[in-house]
Amino acid sequence: MPGSGRRRGLTRLQGTIAVNGFGLGAMAFTLSGPDFFPSAAFVRFQFGRAVGPIHITGPGVLPEDGFSGYKVEGSPTPGVARWGDYSAAVFGDGAVWMGNEFIPNAPRTLLANWGTFLSRLPA
DSSP states (O other): OTTSOOOTTOEEEEEEEEEOTTSEEEEEEEEEETTEEEEEEEEEEETTEEEEEEEEEEOOOSOOOOGGGOGGGTOSSTTOOOOOSSOEEEEETTEEEEEEEEOOSSOOOSSOOOEEEEEEEEO
16 A cells, blocks of 8 residues: 555554545554554544555554464464454544554453454544
8 A cells, every 4th residue: 555654563453444526545554563553543634545644543562362263263274363343434523533443452352352343533
């Protein structure tokens, strides 16, 4: 993604895009890597192109530890968990509203430790 402030060694997961009628908006996604905990992030869009750096809106603070990556739970790829089922971006009320998965500093549930981070980007 040229001009997006690409960060070496990190992966964007499950991106969603929202733009207004003027082509202004954002792509929201989870950003993760070997030494970077899963975090909520976005990059601005202008006229169909990514512009500017990647912005971290919800910094992840722990590694992913959901049940879907464990062999005993039936994972076809042990050590690799499902991720990004919950990602959204929509333009409304003069802003881009985004929701992304990340790993918060919060009590885990029985089966997972991820959370959803919501953010608003004025257009």
